[in-house]
Amino acid sequence: MSHVLALCGGVGGAKLALGLARTLPGEDLTIIVNTGDDFEHLGLSISPDIDTVLYTLAGLADPERGWGRADETWRFMESLRALGGEDWFQLGDLDLALHVERTRRLKAGETLSAVTAFFAARLGVAARIAPMSDDSVRTILRTSAGELAFQHYFVRARCAPRVDAIRFDGAATARMSPAFRNALARNDLGAIIVCPSNPYLSVDPILAVPGVREALNASAAPRIAICPIIGGESVKGPTAKLMQELGVSVEPASIAAHYRGLIDALVIDRTDAANAADVEREGATCVAAATLMRREDDKIALAHTVLEVARGLRARDVAA
C-alpha cells in the first residue's frame, strides 16, 4: 500500500481531507495543513486551518457554518462582550478549550506538531495531521486598507479590502515540520494531493516553506491538484475576488499556471470540461470530474477520483 500526502488549507481542503480519511487507512495518510492563518488573539494561540481539519476529521465540525464545532454555544463571547473585550473573532465555548489547552502546551515547550498529534489522537483521528511547520509563518496582505494580518483581512474586514500583494512573514527561515519532511522522503509515497484550497492564501504559505517547492519538483510521486474554481467562481471564500485583484483570469488554466512544475495533473469540475485544453497547455494533465463536495458521499467520491488519477499517473510512469 502506498502513502498519500495531502496539502490543505481550511474548509474547502478539509472536505477532500475527510474524503481521503474515509477512503484510506489512517497510517496511509498525512495531511499537512497551512499555518499562515494562525494568530495570537486574546493571548491565545489559534490555528484556524488545523482546527478545521481536526474538527472535520473528528466529526465535530459544524456542517452549516463551515468553521468551528457543531452544537456550539457562545456564552464566553457574550460575557467577553459585556466586559469590553474584543469580539470580532468568534470563539465558541467548546472551541475555546482547544485554544486554551494548545496555548498552555505551546508555552510549556511542546511543538505545534506534538500538540496537534495529541489532539488528533484524543479526538480519535487516525490520519496524521500536522502543521506545515512548527515555526511561525504569518500571512500578511497588502490591501487598500493597509497591511492586514490574515484574520484581520479574512474575518474582521470580511475580505472586503482590495489585495495588492501577499507575503508570508517568517517563511524564509521556517523549517518543514517533521511529519511533512518524513512524508516527502517516503519511498512508498504514492500521491501528493493539493486540496481545493485557496492557492494564494492557503497553499502558497505551504509552498513558501524552504525546500517544499524543490521537494515537490523532485518527487517521483504523482502530484495532483484539485481546482478551487468552478464556472469562473470560487466554491468558497475569496479565491475568485483575489484572482481578479491580482490580475489573474478566473479560470482553471490560471490554477494550472500557478502550480506549474509542481503538479502533474489538475482535476477540474465537469462543468468546466471545455477548459481542459487550456489547462493542459500549462503543463498539467487535465481530468474533469464532479468536484463540488456538498455531502460526505461527494467527498469520498472525489477522493476516489483523485486516488485513481494518481494510480493512472503511476502506471504511465512505469510504462514509460
Add this chain to the structure above:
Amino acid sequence: MSHVLALCGGVGGAKLALGLARTLPGEDLTIIVNTGDDFEHLGLSISPDIDTVLYTLAGLADPERGWGRADETWRFMESLRALGGEDWFQLGDLDLALHVERTRRLKAGETLSAVTAFFAARLGVAARIAPMSDDSVRTILRTSAGELAFQHYFVRARCAPRVDAIRFDGAATARMSPAFRNALARNDLGAIIVCPSNPYLSVDPILAVPGVREALNASAAPRIAICPIIGGESVKGPTAKLMQELGVSVEPASIAAHYRGLIDALVIDRTDAANAADVEREGATCVAAATLMRREDDKIALAHTVLEVARGLRARDVAA
C-alpha cells in the same frame, strides 16, 4: 460624610462588602481584597477573591454555589476534559471571559488595580474595589501533604491536608496598591472594617503587605473586625479546622487575640455573647449582634451595625 475602608477575602467577606455597598454611596467605600489566593492556571491569571467581590457587588454571583456566576454553563470545562486538560478548577463559560480578558490586559502592561477598576465600572459597581497589592503575593501552606499553593490546598485537596504553617511568598517586597494607600491616608477615613473572612488565609495576606500593620496601628479611624467564628464553628470554609490545626482555641477571643493592636472592636454573634469578657481581655471592645448573613437584609443589617459601632467609637474618641 466619612470614608469607609473594608478589608476582605472571598465569600464571607463579600457578603458584608455587599451590605456596605448597599448602605454607602459608592464614592464613600473602598474594598481592599486579598490576592494571596491568586494563581496562574491554564495560562490564565485568576483572582478568585476579587472576582467573588466583583460578582457579588455586580449582582452576578451564584447565591447557592458561593463562587462564580449565576446561570453559569460549563461547556468549556466539558470540552477541556475531553481534550485531556486539567479539570480540577472549575471555570464557567461566563466566568472564563473575565480571566481571559484580565490575563490579556495584565500582559499588555495594565496593573491588577487598573484591570479591576475597569471591570467594576463595566459591571456597574460604584464602590472602589482594589487588590491589596499590584505585586504578586502567593499564599503557600505547609501541610501534611507537603507544600501546597493556596488553590491546590483549597480546591484540589478540598482543605483536607493538615496545615502546619502558612507563608505569603512575595509579601515582603509587595507594595500596597494605590487605592489601599490612598484610603489609609484619607483625613476623612471614618472606619476600617475587617470583614468576616478567614483571618489566617484571607486577612493575614493583606496584613503581610509592608506598611499595612503600621498604618492600621497608627490610624485614627475606628477599626472593627467581624468574627468569622460562631458557636465554635466557621460560618464557611476551613477557618475552624485551620485554627485547631494551628493549636488555636476555636472561639471569638482567639480572633480578638489574632488582631490584637489592629482592631478597636470585634463584632461577635449574639449567640456567643457569653464570650464578650474573653474578647475584651484581648483589648477589643466586644459588640454582640446578628452576624450570620443569609439574605441580603442580613448583610445590610450587619453593615448598619458595624457602621454604628464605628460612629460610637468615633464619638468616644471625641469625648476622650
